[in-house]
Amino acid sequence: MTPAVAVSAAPLAFSDRVRVSAPGRLHLGFLDPGASLGRRFGSLGLVVDGHATELELCFAGRNSVEAAPDADAAEVERAAAHLAAMQVHTGLLRPVHLHLFRHLPPHAGLGSGTQLALAVGMAFARLHGLELGAADVARMLGRGLRSGVGIAGFERGGLLLDGGPQSDGRPAAVTARLDFPAEWRVLLVLDPSRRGLSGAQEKQALATLPPFPREYAAELCHRVVMQVLPGVAAADFGCFAEGLNRMQALLGGYFAPAQGGLSYTSPPVDTLMRWIGRHGEAAVGQSSWGPTGFAVLPSAEAAAALLQGARAAGMVAPGLRLQVVQGRNVGADLQILAASAAAACA
The missing domain is CATH 3.30.70.890 (GHMP kinase, C-terminal domain)
Structure with a gap:
Protein backbone atom coordinates (compact mmCIF):
# COMPACT_ATOMS: atom_id res chain seq x y z
CA MET A 1 0.00 0.00 0.00
CA THR A 2 1.37 3.41 -0.94
CA PRO A 3 2.01 5.70 2.06
CA ALA A 4 -0.29 8.69 2.41
CA VAL A 5 1.38 11.72 0.92
CA ALA A 6 1.19 14.89 2.98
CA VAL A 7 2.46 18.31 1.92
CA SER A 8 4.57 19.96 4.60
CA ALA A 9 5.60 23.06 2.66
CA ALA A 10 5.10 24.77 -0.66
CA PRO A 11 7.07 23.36 -3.60
CA LEU A 12 10.38 25.05 -4.28
CA ALA A 13 10.72 27.85 -6.78
CA PHE A 14 11.13 26.93 -10.45
CA SER A 15 14.84 27.77 -10.46
CA ASP A 16 15.69 26.10 -7.13
CA ARG A 17 17.39 22.69 -7.03
CA VAL A 18 17.66 19.84 -4.57
CA ARG A 19 21.08 18.20 -4.41
CA VAL A 20 21.54 14.78 -2.81
CA SER A 21 24.71 12.85 -2.05
CA ALA A 22 23.97 9.30 -0.87
CA PRO A 23 26.95 7.34 0.50
CA GLY A 24 27.73 3.71 -0.15
CA ARG A 25 27.40 0.96 2.42
CA LEU A 26 28.93 -2.41 3.13
CA HIS A 27 26.59 -5.30 3.84
CA LEU A 28 28.55 -7.26 6.40
CA GLY A 29 26.25 -10.24 6.57
CA PHE A 30 22.89 -11.78 7.41
CA LEU A 31 22.04 -13.18 10.83
CA ASP A 32 19.46 -15.79 9.88
CA PRO A 33 18.76 -16.31 6.15
CA GLY A 34 16.78 -19.43 7.02
CA ALA A 35 14.22 -17.76 9.32
CA SER A 36 14.71 -20.31 12.10
CA LEU A 37 12.57 -18.17 14.42
CA GLY A 38 10.13 -17.02 11.75
CA ARG A 39 11.82 -13.73 10.80
CA ARG A 40 14.21 -14.02 7.86
CA PHE A 41 17.55 -12.36 7.21
CA GLY A 42 18.49 -9.67 9.73
CA SER A 43 21.44 -7.61 8.46
CA LEU A 44 24.61 -5.96 9.69
CA GLY A 45 25.89 -3.03 7.64
CA LEU A 46 28.33 -0.13 7.68
CA VAL A 47 28.07 3.18 5.82
CA VAL A 48 31.39 4.31 4.34
CA ASP A 49 32.90 7.41 2.79
CA GLY A 50 34.62 7.46 -0.56
CA HIS A 51 31.79 6.34 -2.84
CA ALA A 52 28.43 8.03 -3.35
CA THR A 53 25.54 8.64 -5.70
CA GLU A 54 25.17 12.37 -6.37
CA LEU A 55 22.37 14.10 -8.23
CA GLU A 56 20.33 17.28 -8.54
CA LEU A 57 16.63 17.68 -9.29
CA CYS A 58 14.70 20.78 -10.31
CA PHE A 59 11.50 21.78 -12.07
CA ALA A 60 11.77 22.11 -15.82
CA GLY A 61 9.78 22.60 -19.00
CA ARG A 62 9.76 18.86 -19.69
CA ASN A 63 10.84 15.64 -17.99
CA SER A 64 14.49 14.89 -18.72
CA VAL A 65 17.49 13.04 -17.32
CA GLU A 66 21.08 14.11 -17.82
CA ALA A 67 24.07 12.01 -16.75
CA ALA A 68 27.85 12.06 -16.76
CA PRO A 69 29.42 10.65 -19.95
CA ASP A 70 30.79 7.61 -18.10
CA ALA A 71 27.51 6.78 -16.34
CA ASP A 72 26.20 3.24 -16.65
CA ALA A 73 23.27 3.31 -19.10
CA ALA A 74 21.23 0.92 -16.97
CA GLU A 75 21.66 3.16 -13.93
CA VAL A 76 20.45 6.18 -15.92
CA GLU A 77 17.39 4.20 -16.98
CA ARG A 78 16.73 3.19 -13.37
CA ALA A 79 16.96 6.81 -12.25
CA ALA A 80 14.43 7.81 -14.92
CA ALA A 81 12.14 4.94 -13.89
CA HIS A 82 12.32 5.97 -10.20
CA LEU A 83 11.44 9.52 -11.17
CA ALA A 84 8.44 8.37 -13.20
CA ALA A 85 7.32 6.11 -10.35
CA MET A 86 7.43 8.98 -7.86
CA GLN A 87 5.26 11.07 -10.17
CA VAL A 88 2.74 8.24 -10.49
CA HIS A 89 2.66 7.43 -6.77
CA THR A 90 2.20 11.05 -5.71
CA GLY A 91 0.13 12.33 -8.64
CA LEU A 92 2.55 15.25 -8.99
CA LEU A 93 3.24 15.40 -12.71
CA ARG A 94 4.93 18.77 -13.05
CA PRO A 95 7.98 18.19 -15.32
CA VAL A 96 11.38 17.90 -13.68
CA HIS A 97 15.00 17.66 -14.77
CA LEU A 98 17.35 15.15 -13.10
CA HIS A 99 21.12 15.51 -13.36
CA LEU A 100 22.97 12.37 -12.26
CA PHE A 101 26.54 13.49 -11.58
CA ARG A 102 27.85 10.11 -10.45
CA HIS A 103 26.56 6.86 -9.07
CA LEU A 104 27.80 3.98 -6.98
CA PRO A 105 29.18 1.09 -9.05
CA PRO A 106 26.22 -1.16 -9.82
CA HIS A 107 26.05 -4.69 -8.36
CA ALA A 108 29.38 -4.25 -6.57
CA GLY A 109 28.15 -4.73 -3.01
CA LEU A 110 27.98 -1.02 -2.14
CA GLY A 111 24.19 -0.62 -2.14
CA SER A 112 23.88 1.13 -5.50
CA GLY A 113 20.24 0.22 -6.14
CA THR A 114 18.80 1.40 -2.86
CA GLN A 115 20.91 4.56 -2.72
CA LEU A 116 19.94 5.59 -6.25
CA ALA A 117 16.25 5.03 -5.51
CA LEU A 118 16.39 6.93 -2.22
CA ALA A 119 18.41 9.79 -3.71
CA VAL A 120 15.89 10.26 -6.54
CA GLY A 121 12.85 9.77 -4.31
CA MET A 122 13.97 12.04 -1.49
CA ALA A 123 15.04 14.76 -3.93
CA PHE A 124 11.56 14.55 -5.49
CA ALA A 125 9.92 14.78 -2.05
CA ARG A 126 11.96 17.82 -0.99
CA LEU A 127 11.38 19.56 -4.30
CA HIS A 128 7.61 19.19 -3.89
CA GLY A 129 7.47 19.85 -0.12
CA LEU A 130 6.25 16.34 0.72
CA GLU A 131 6.36 14.71 4.15
CA LEU A 132 8.07 11.51 3.07
CA GLY A 133 10.86 9.72 4.86
CA ALA A 134 13.38 7.32 3.40
CA ALA A 135 11.28 4.30 4.44
CA ASP A 136 8.24 5.74 2.64
CA VAL A 137 10.23 6.27 -0.53
CA ALA A 138 11.74 2.79 -0.27
CA ARG A 139 8.29 1.21 -0.16
CA MET A 140 7.13 3.26 -3.16
CA LEU A 141 10.15 2.20 -5.19
CA GLY A 142 10.38 -1.41 -4.03
CA ARG A 143 13.60 -1.20 -2.04
CA GLY A 144 14.57 -2.75 1.31
CA LEU A 145 12.85 -6.07 0.66
CA ARG A 146 15.58 -8.04 2.47
CA SER A 147 17.74 -5.55 4.33
CA GLY A 148 17.01 -2.28 6.08
CA VAL A 149 20.60 -1.12 6.50
CA GLY A 150 20.65 0.79 3.19
CA ILE A 151 17.57 2.78 4.19
CA ALA A 152 18.80 3.44 7.72
CA GLY A 153 22.26 4.23 6.39
CA PHE A 154 20.80 6.86 4.07
CA GLU A 155 19.14 8.45 7.09
CA ARG A 156 21.77 8.10 9.81
CA GLY A 157 25.02 6.46 8.72
CA GLY A 158 27.13 4.42 11.13
CA LEU A 159 27.18 0.70 11.93
CA LEU A 160 23.65 -0.68 11.68
CA LEU A 161 21.85 -3.85 12.67
CA ASP A 162 18.31 -4.70 11.59
CA GLY A 163 15.95 -7.48 12.58
CA GLY A 164 14.78 -8.55 9.13
CA PRO A 165 11.81 -7.42 7.01
CA GLN A 166 8.55 -6.92 8.87
CA SER A 167 5.50 -9.10 8.19
CA ASP A 168 3.41 -6.18 6.90
CA GLY A 169 5.91 -5.34 4.16
CA ARG A 170 7.60 -2.46 5.94
CA PRO A 171 11.42 -2.33 5.72
CA ALA A 172 13.40 -4.07 8.44
CA ALA A 173 13.46 -2.15 11.71
CA VAL A 174 16.87 -1.04 12.99
CA THR A 175 17.64 -2.70 16.32
CA ALA A 176 21.06 -1.12 16.91
CA ARG A 177 22.99 1.82 15.53
CA LEU A 178 26.52 2.82 16.63
CA ASP A 179 29.08 5.40 15.60
CA PHE A 180 32.00 3.68 13.90
CA PRO A 181 35.36 4.53 15.54
CA ALA A 182 36.93 7.47 13.74
CA GLU A 183 40.47 6.05 13.92
CA TRP A 184 39.57 2.75 12.23
CA GLN A 326 36.53 5.68 6.79
CA GLY A 327 33.23 4.68 8.27
CA ARG A 328 30.65 7.42 7.87
CA ASN A 329 28.58 8.32 10.92
CA VAL A 330 26.09 10.58 9.15
CA GLY A 331 23.64 9.76 6.40
CA ALA A 332 23.00 11.30 3.02
CA ASP A 333 23.53 14.99 2.42
CA LEU A 334 20.42 16.82 1.13
CA GLN A 335 20.74 20.48 0.18
CA ILE A 336 18.34 23.00 -1.30
CA LEU A 337 20.22 25.25 -3.72
CA ALA A 338 18.41 28.51 -4.30
CA ALA A 339 18.53 30.25 -7.66
CA SER A 340 21.43 32.39 -6.48
CA ALA A 341 23.50 29.26 -5.75
CA ALA A 342 22.77 27.38 -8.96
CA ALA A 343 21.89 28.15 -12.52
CA ALA A 344 18.24 27.75 -13.47
CA CYS A 345 17.15 24.52 -15.11
CA ALA A 346 16.64 24.51 -18.83
Whole structure:
Protein backbone atom coordinates (compact mmCIF):
# COMPACT_ATOMS: atom_id res chain seq x y z
CA MET A 1 0.00 0.00 0.00
CA THR A 2 1.37 3.41 -0.94
CA PRO A 3 2.01 5.70 2.06
CA ALA A 4 -0.29 8.69 2.41
CA VAL A 5 1.38 11.72 0.92
CA ALA A 6 1.19 14.89 2.98
CA VAL A 7 2.46 18.31 1.92
CA SER A 8 4.57 19.96 4.60
CA ALA A 9 5.60 23.06 2.66
CA ALA A 10 5.10 24.77 -0.66
CA PRO A 11 7.07 23.36 -3.60
CA LEU A 12 10.38 25.05 -4.28
CA ALA A 13 10.72 27.85 -6.78
CA PHE A 14 11.13 26.93 -10.45
CA SER A 15 14.84 27.77 -10.46
CA ASP A 16 15.69 26.10 -7.13
CA ARG A 17 17.39 22.69 -7.03
CA VAL A 18 17.66 19.84 -4.57
CA ARG A 19 21.08 18.20 -4.41
CA VAL A 20 21.54 14.78 -2.81
CA SER A 21 24.71 12.85 -2.05
CA ALA A 22 23.97 9.30 -0.87
CA PRO A 23 26.95 7.34 0.50
CA GLY A 24 27.73 3.71 -0.15
CA ARG A 25 27.40 0.96 2.42
CA LEU A 26 28.93 -2.41 3.13
CA HIS A 27 26.59 -5.30 3.84
CA LEU A 28 28.55 -7.26 6.40
CA GLY A 29 26.25 -10.24 6.57
CA PHE A 30 22.89 -11.78 7.41
CA LEU A 31 22.04 -13.18 10.83
CA ASP A 32 19.46 -15.79 9.88
CA PRO A 33 18.76 -16.31 6.15
CA GLY A 34 16.78 -19.43 7.02
CA ALA A 35 14.22 -17.76 9.32
CA SER A 36 14.71 -20.31 12.10
CA LEU A 37 12.57 -18.17 14.42
CA GLY A 38 10.13 -17.02 11.75
CA ARG A 39 11.82 -13.73 10.80
CA ARG A 40 14.21 -14.02 7.86
CA PHE A 41 17.55 -12.36 7.21
CA GLY A 42 18.49 -9.67 9.73
CA SER A 43 21.44 -7.61 8.46
CA LEU A 44 24.61 -5.96 9.69
CA GLY A 45 25.89 -3.03 7.64
CA LEU A 46 28.33 -0.13 7.68
CA VAL A 47 28.07 3.18 5.82
CA VAL A 48 31.39 4.31 4.34
CA ASP A 49 32.90 7.41 2.79
CA GLY A 50 34.62 7.46 -0.56
CA HIS A 51 31.79 6.34 -2.84
CA ALA A 52 28.43 8.03 -3.35
CA THR A 53 25.54 8.64 -5.70
CA GLU A 54 25.17 12.37 -6.37
CA LEU A 55 22.37 14.10 -8.23
CA GLU A 56 20.33 17.28 -8.54
CA LEU A 57 16.63 17.68 -9.29
CA CYS A 58 14.70 20.78 -10.31
CA PHE A 59 11.50 21.78 -12.07
CA ALA A 60 11.77 22.11 -15.82
CA GLY A 61 9.78 22.60 -19.00
CA ARG A 62 9.76 18.86 -19.69
CA ASN A 63 10.84 15.64 -17.99
CA SER A 64 14.49 14.89 -18.72
CA VAL A 65 17.49 13.04 -17.32
CA GLU A 66 21.08 14.11 -17.82
CA ALA A 67 24.07 12.01 -16.75
CA ALA A 68 27.85 12.06 -16.76
CA PRO A 69 29.42 10.65 -19.95
CA ASP A 70 30.79 7.61 -18.10
CA ALA A 71 27.51 6.78 -16.34
CA ASP A 72 26.20 3.24 -16.65
CA ALA A 73 23.27 3.31 -19.10
CA ALA A 74 21.23 0.92 -16.97
CA GLU A 75 21.66 3.16 -13.93
CA VAL A 76 20.45 6.18 -15.92
CA GLU A 77 17.39 4.20 -16.98
CA ARG A 78 16.73 3.19 -13.37
CA ALA A 79 16.96 6.81 -12.25
CA ALA A 80 14.43 7.81 -14.92
CA ALA A 81 12.14 4.94 -13.89
CA HIS A 82 12.32 5.97 -10.20
CA LEU A 83 11.44 9.52 -11.17
CA ALA A 84 8.44 8.37 -13.20
CA ALA A 85 7.32 6.11 -10.35
CA MET A 86 7.43 8.98 -7.86
CA GLN A 87 5.26 11.07 -10.17
CA VAL A 88 2.74 8.24 -10.49
CA HIS A 89 2.66 7.43 -6.77
CA THR A 90 2.20 11.05 -5.71
CA GLY A 91 0.13 12.33 -8.64
CA LEU A 92 2.55 15.25 -8.99
CA LEU A 93 3.24 15.40 -12.71
CA ARG A 94 4.93 18.77 -13.05
CA PRO A 95 7.98 18.19 -15.32
CA VAL A 96 11.38 17.90 -13.68
CA HIS A 97 15.00 17.66 -14.77
CA LEU A 98 17.35 15.15 -13.10
CA HIS A 99 21.12 15.51 -13.36
CA LEU A 100 22.97 12.37 -12.26
CA PHE A 101 26.54 13.49 -11.58
CA ARG A 102 27.85 10.11 -10.45
CA HIS A 103 26.56 6.86 -9.07
CA LEU A 104 27.80 3.98 -6.98
CA PRO A 105 29.18 1.09 -9.05
CA PRO A 106 26.22 -1.16 -9.82
CA HIS A 107 26.05 -4.69 -8.36
CA ALA A 108 29.38 -4.25 -6.57
CA GLY A 109 28.15 -4.73 -3.01
CA LEU A 110 27.98 -1.02 -2.14
CA GLY A 111 24.19 -0.62 -2.14
CA SER A 112 23.88 1.13 -5.50
CA GLY A 113 20.24 0.22 -6.14
CA THR A 114 18.80 1.40 -2.86
CA GLN A 115 20.91 4.56 -2.72
CA LEU A 116 19.94 5.59 -6.25
CA ALA A 117 16.25 5.03 -5.51
CA LEU A 118 16.39 6.93 -2.22
CA ALA A 119 18.41 9.79 -3.71
CA VAL A 120 15.89 10.26 -6.54
CA GLY A 121 12.85 9.77 -4.31
CA MET A 122 13.97 12.04 -1.49
CA ALA A 123 15.04 14.76 -3.93
CA PHE A 124 11.56 14.55 -5.49
CA ALA A 125 9.92 14.78 -2.05
CA ARG A 126 11.96 17.82 -0.99
CA LEU A 127 11.38 19.56 -4.30
CA HIS A 128 7.61 19.19 -3.89
CA GLY A 129 7.47 19.85 -0.12
CA LEU A 130 6.25 16.34 0.72
CA GLU A 131 6.36 14.71 4.15
CA LEU A 132 8.07 11.51 3.07
CA GLY A 133 10.86 9.72 4.86
CA ALA A 134 13.38 7.32 3.40
CA ALA A 135 11.28 4.30 4.44
CA ASP A 136 8.24 5.74 2.64
CA VAL A 137 10.23 6.27 -0.53
CA ALA A 138 11.74 2.79 -0.27
CA ARG A 139 8.29 1.21 -0.16
CA MET A 140 7.13 3.26 -3.16
CA LEU A 141 10.15 2.20 -5.19
CA GLY A 142 10.38 -1.41 -4.03
CA ARG A 143 13.60 -1.20 -2.04
CA GLY A 144 14.57 -2.75 1.31
CA LEU A 145 12.85 -6.07 0.66
CA ARG A 146 15.58 -8.04 2.47
CA SER A 147 17.74 -5.55 4.33
CA GLY A 148 17.01 -2.28 6.08
CA VAL A 149 20.60 -1.12 6.50
CA GLY A 150 20.65 0.79 3.19
CA ILE A 151 17.57 2.78 4.19
CA ALA A 152 18.80 3.44 7.72
CA GLY A 153 22.26 4.23 6.39
CA PHE A 154 20.80 6.86 4.07
CA GLU A 155 19.14 8.45 7.09
CA ARG A 156 21.77 8.10 9.81
CA GLY A 157 25.02 6.46 8.72
CA GLY A 158 27.13 4.42 11.13
CA LEU A 159 27.18 0.70 11.93
CA LEU A 160 23.65 -0.68 11.68
CA LEU A 161 21.85 -3.85 12.67
CA ASP A 162 18.31 -4.70 11.59
CA GLY A 163 15.95 -7.48 12.58
CA GLY A 164 14.78 -8.55 9.13
CA PRO A 165 11.81 -7.42 7.01
CA GLN A 166 8.55 -6.92 8.87
CA SER A 167 5.50 -9.10 8.19
CA ASP A 168 3.41 -6.18 6.90
CA GLY A 169 5.91 -5.34 4.16
CA ARG A 170 7.60 -2.46 5.94
CA PRO A 171 11.42 -2.33 5.72
CA ALA A 172 13.40 -4.07 8.44
CA ALA A 173 13.46 -2.15 11.71
CA VAL A 174 16.87 -1.04 12.99
CA THR A 175 17.64 -2.70 16.32
CA ALA A 176 21.06 -1.12 16.91
CA ARG A 177 22.99 1.82 15.53
CA LEU A 178 26.52 2.82 16.63
CA ASP A 179 29.08 5.40 15.60
CA PHE A 180 32.00 3.68 13.90
CA PRO A 181 35.36 4.53 15.54
CA ALA A 182 36.93 7.47 13.74
CA GLU A 183 40.47 6.05 13.92
CA TRP A 184 39.57 2.75 12.23
CA ARG A 185 39.93 2.40 8.48
CA VAL A 186 38.37 0.22 5.77
CA LEU A 187 40.35 -1.06 2.81
CA LEU A 188 37.95 -1.58 -0.10
CA VAL A 189 38.96 -4.06 -2.80
CA LEU A 190 36.90 -3.58 -5.97
CA ASP A 191 36.94 -5.71 -9.11
CA PRO A 192 35.30 -3.64 -11.89
CA SER A 193 35.41 -6.61 -14.25
CA ARG A 194 32.78 -8.53 -12.27
CA ARG A 195 29.32 -7.96 -10.82
CA GLY A 196 27.57 -9.57 -7.90
CA LEU A 197 24.29 -11.41 -8.19
CA SER A 198 21.07 -9.41 -8.31
CA GLY A 199 17.45 -9.67 -9.32
CA ALA A 200 16.34 -13.03 -10.72
CA GLN A 201 19.86 -14.50 -10.49
CA GLU A 202 20.01 -13.65 -6.79
CA LYS A 203 16.61 -15.22 -6.13
CA GLN A 204 17.61 -18.35 -8.01
CA ALA A 205 20.88 -18.62 -6.10
CA LEU A 206 19.10 -18.30 -2.76
CA ALA A 207 16.56 -20.94 -3.80
CA THR A 208 19.24 -23.49 -4.70
CA LEU A 209 21.15 -23.25 -1.42
CA PRO A 210 20.49 -25.80 1.33
CA PRO A 211 18.58 -24.77 4.48
CA PHE A 212 20.63 -22.42 6.63
CA PRO A 213 21.68 -24.31 9.77
CA ARG A 214 19.98 -23.07 12.91
CA GLU A 215 23.22 -23.44 14.84
CA TYR A 216 24.88 -21.06 12.37
CA ALA A 217 22.16 -18.47 13.00
CA ALA A 218 22.60 -18.88 16.74
CA GLU A 219 26.34 -18.35 16.53
CA LEU A 220 26.01 -15.37 14.20
CA CYS A 221 23.62 -13.64 16.58
CA HIS A 222 25.92 -14.46 19.50
CA ARG A 223 28.98 -13.06 17.71
CA VAL A 224 27.20 -9.87 16.65
CA VAL A 225 25.65 -9.11 20.03
CA MET A 226 28.63 -10.11 22.19
CA GLN A 227 31.62 -9.20 19.98
CA VAL A 228 30.88 -7.03 16.94
CA LEU A 229 28.62 -4.47 18.60
CA PRO A 230 30.53 -4.26 21.91
CA GLY A 231 33.80 -4.00 19.98
CA VAL A 232 32.55 -0.98 18.05
CA ALA A 233 30.93 0.61 21.11
CA ALA A 234 34.16 0.35 23.12
CA ALA A 235 36.54 0.82 20.16
CA ASP A 236 37.95 -2.62 21.01
CA PHE A 237 39.27 -3.66 17.62
CA GLY A 238 40.32 -7.17 18.60
CA CYS A 239 36.87 -8.01 19.94
CA PHE A 240 35.20 -6.58 16.83
CA ALA A 241 37.56 -8.32 14.40
CA GLU A 242 37.21 -11.74 16.02
CA GLY A 243 33.43 -11.55 15.79
CA LEU A 244 33.24 -10.25 12.23
CA ASN A 245 35.85 -12.68 10.92
CA ARG A 246 33.92 -15.63 12.30
CA MET A 247 30.68 -14.21 10.91
CA GLN A 248 32.18 -13.85 7.44
CA ALA A 249 33.73 -17.32 7.57
CA LEU A 250 30.37 -18.94 8.33
CA LEU A 251 28.48 -16.96 5.69
CA GLY A 252 31.22 -17.27 3.08
CA GLY A 253 31.20 -21.03 3.42
CA TYR A 254 27.43 -21.22 3.19
CA PHE A 255 27.13 -19.01 0.09
CA ALA A 256 30.22 -20.43 -1.67
CA PRO A 257 28.22 -22.88 -3.87
CA ALA A 258 26.49 -19.86 -5.46
CA GLN A 259 29.85 -18.12 -5.99
CA GLY A 260 31.82 -20.70 -7.93
CA GLY A 261 32.85 -22.55 -4.78
CA LEU A 262 34.67 -19.56 -3.26
CA SER A 263 33.86 -17.32 -0.32
CA TYR A 264 34.30 -14.36 -2.68
CA THR A 265 32.63 -13.75 -6.05
CA SER A 266 35.91 -12.59 -7.61
CA PRO A 267 38.87 -15.03 -7.57
CA PRO A 268 41.46 -12.18 -7.53
CA VAL A 269 39.64 -10.60 -4.57
CA ASP A 270 39.51 -14.03 -2.89
CA THR A 271 43.28 -14.44 -3.25
CA LEU A 272 44.03 -10.99 -1.84
CA MET A 273 41.58 -11.22 1.04
CA ARG A 274 42.94 -14.59 2.13
CA TRP A 275 46.46 -13.13 2.10
CA ILE A 276 45.29 -10.17 4.21
CA GLY A 277 43.66 -12.55 6.66
CA ARG A 278 47.02 -14.28 7.19
CA HIS A 279 49.24 -11.20 7.29
CA GLY A 280 47.40 -8.43 9.07
CA GLU A 281 45.35 -7.57 12.13
CA ALA A 282 42.16 -7.14 10.14
CA ALA A 283 38.50 -8.06 9.89
CA VAL A 284 38.02 -9.28 6.33
CA GLY A 285 35.06 -10.27 4.20
CA GLN A 286 32.85 -9.65 1.20
CA SER A 287 30.07 -7.08 1.05
CA SER A 288 26.78 -8.67 0.01
CA TRP A 289 27.26 -10.73 -3.20
CA GLY A 290 30.46 -8.84 -3.97
CA PRO A 291 32.60 -8.59 -5.83
CA THR A 292 33.83 -5.94 -3.38
CA GLY A 293 35.93 -7.26 -0.53
CA PHE A 294 36.84 -5.30 2.58
CA ALA A 295 39.40 -5.30 5.35
CA VAL A 296 38.71 -3.26 8.49
CA LEU A 297 41.91 -2.12 10.19
CA PRO A 298 42.60 -0.40 13.53
CA SER A 299 44.31 2.71 12.11
CA ALA A 300 45.33 4.61 9.00
CA GLU A 301 48.93 3.50 9.60
CA ALA A 302 47.92 -0.16 9.71
CA ALA A 303 45.94 0.25 6.49
CA ALA A 304 48.85 1.92 4.68
CA ALA A 305 51.29 -0.76 5.86
CA LEU A 306 48.98 -3.57 4.80
CA LEU A 307 48.41 -2.04 1.39
CA GLN A 308 52.14 -1.59 0.85
CA GLY A 309 52.82 -5.17 1.95
CA ALA A 310 50.16 -6.61 -0.35
CA ARG A 311 51.55 -4.77 -3.35
CA ALA A 312 55.13 -5.79 -2.50
CA ALA A 313 54.05 -9.43 -2.21
CA GLY A 314 52.41 -9.32 -5.64
CA MET A 315 48.97 -10.04 -4.21
CA VAL A 316 47.15 -7.20 -5.99
CA ALA A 317 46.05 -8.54 -9.35
CA PRO A 318 45.88 -6.21 -12.37
CA GLY A 319 42.50 -4.54 -12.61
CA LEU A 320 41.72 -4.53 -8.89
CA ARG A 321 41.00 -1.11 -7.39
CA LEU A 322 42.05 -0.58 -3.77
CA GLN A 323 40.92 2.36 -1.67
CA VAL A 324 41.24 3.19 2.03
CA VAL A 325 38.13 4.90 3.44
CA GLN A 326 36.53 5.68 6.79
CA GLY A 327 33.23 4.68 8.27
CA ARG A 328 30.65 7.42 7.87
CA ASN A 329 28.58 8.32 10.92
CA VAL A 330 26.09 10.58 9.15
CA GLY A 331 23.64 9.76 6.40
CA ALA A 332 23.00 11.30 3.02
CA ASP A 333 23.53 14.99 2.42
CA LEU A 334 20.42 16.82 1.13
CA GLN A 335 20.74 20.48 0.18
CA ILE A 336 18.34 23.00 -1.30
CA LEU A 337 20.22 25.25 -3.72
CA ALA A 338 18.41 28.51 -4.30
CA ALA A 339 18.53 30.25 -7.66
CA SER A 340 21.43 32.39 -6.48
CA ALA A 341 23.50 29.26 -5.75
CA ALA A 342 22.77 27.38 -8.96
CA ALA A 343 21.89 28.15 -12.52
CA ALA A 344 18.24 27.75 -13.47
CA CYS A 345 17.15 24.52 -15.11
CA ALA A 346 16.64 24.51 -18.83
